[in-house]
Amino acid sequence: MSTLAELLADHTGLPGESVDHLQLVVAEWQLLADLSFADFLMWVPVEEGADAFVCVSQVRPTTAPTAHPEDVVGARFTNEEHPQLIRAMREGRICREEEPHWYRDLPMRREAIPVRLGDSVIAVLSRETNLATPRVPSPLEIAYLGSAADLCQMIADGTFPSPGAATDVHTSPRVGDGLVRVDQGGTVVFASPNGQSAYHRMGYESDLVGARLVPLTRSLVRDPFDATDVAHRIRDAIDGKPGTRTEVESRRGAVVLFRALPLRPAGRAAGALVLVRDVTEVKRRDRALMSKDATIREIHHRVKNNLQTVAALLRLQSRRTHSDEAQQALTESVRRVSSIAMVHEALSMSVDEKVDLDTLFDKVLPMVGEVATAESHVRVSRTGSFGIVAAELATPLVMVVAELVQNAVGHAFSAGRNGRVEIVVERSARWLDVLVRDDGKGLPAGFSLERANGLGLQIARTLVESELRGSLSLRGIREDDTTAGGAPMGEDGVKRTGTEAAIRIPLSRRT
Secondary structure: OOHHHHHHHHHHOOEEEEEEEEEHHHHHHHHHHHHHHHHEEEEEEOOOOOOEEEEEEEEOOOOOOOOOOOOOEEEEEEOOHHHHHHHHHHHHOOOEEEEEEEEEEEEEEEEEEEEEEOOEEEEEEEEEEEEEOOOOOOHHHHHHHHHHHHHHHHHHHHOOHHHHOOOOOOOOOOOHOEEEOOOOOOOEEEEEHHHHHHHHHHHHOOOOOOOEEHHHHHHHHHHHHHHHHHHHHHHHHHOOOOOOOOEEEEOOOOEEEEEEEOHHHHHOOOEEEEEEEEEEHOOOOOOHHHHHHHHHHHHHHEEEEEEEHHOOOOOOHHHOOOOOOHHHHHHHHHHHHHHHHHHHHHHHOOOOOEHHHHHHHHHHHHHHHHHOOOOOOOEEEOOOOEEEEEHHHHOOOOOOHHHHHHHHHHHHOOOHHHHHHHHEEEOOOOEEEEEEEEOOOOOOOOOOOOOOOHHHHHHHHHHHHHHHHEEEEEEEEEOOOOOOOOOOOOOOEEEEEEEEEEEEEOOOOOO
């Protein structure tokens, strides 16, 4: 099954920032589906420019019958089939059908909700409610639908979800776990039965409706620091600040997860939602899993230590070697082994086998500069962001970029000449493009990457093609200049001004 990122890569040209925002929406929209008693479909306009939308993700409610028992992901709708999609996209507002829509013998109500990022609408959510089963408008349903309407309006406003409030979708409390709604003053106006039960297990026996939630919650938590923390989170949500998940233990021993969400449709303060979940039993099982995760991180830590030992031995051997060629080879091996060690060091501190490459390269690039020739003074800089990548991508990518930078530092500049090596990164839904550009003397005449016998280039080319499934190319940067006094000119009458290595790596497995 294709992931959201892969479908966006296949059908759109959205930039990385837009892809990240849509993934945040998908991480949060189970909450919307459950509050709405409706299915949600995410639609994006197809890249070819046709007046059509493709469905890239789908979620069903756990609180009501689904309107789409079949998988809709990958389906295309034209403007005639679903006119609200294009209207919501163009007008930037929620558009509703006046009459119920019949789909495969099921009556449903459809609404189109624009997904705004900054000043642009980047996608549309379709909220589709199954009308075949009549529902009695109970207080719970009224409270759920009101909260869903506020959150949907915030999506159209571009204020939900907030990047600063990213949370783990697998462990955050859900609607069915327990929901409490408070008004602008912090007074409870609705509590679901499970929300009421969670507070009962924490030690509060009375009805929550009408209670002041912030001081009440503070009084039930055992640890005073945790009590202050959860109280501040609820208060911040009421004041309109993004909420995050927190876990507390009550005075009675119950462990409860809290998450507070601000409600500000159209910029108007409307209180907050507080999701609660009793995880007392789950917490006991988590301790066993945490022990396993700690073991995996310890393995990465030991691998890192072993690689650092190997690097130290190679460094010691290079100091005892009198051959300049052998000493250079050993020094380059030290750098390569140390780069791999840094990846394992990052993994030893990660809980999900992912690496923040920007932080990692900030450590690797100075190390490349240390092994540069003493006669040259080269400045290495980076523009753009690599982002967070999976572990299997991190090691070869770090090796490739380090080899290309080292190749530029070591071969592009004459002795005594200052220079600059720039790494330019662009990341989209489909591709990761990396340019390693220098302002040195350029490529020699007749250079061919396929026939290059340098070990660094061979390593880079092999890793790009076999491990990263990408492409690597090198070209000389040339600038027309027939009047540059004293500047060395090539046979073709242009001044050589540097070299550019281009890496293109697919982020979609099907690219």
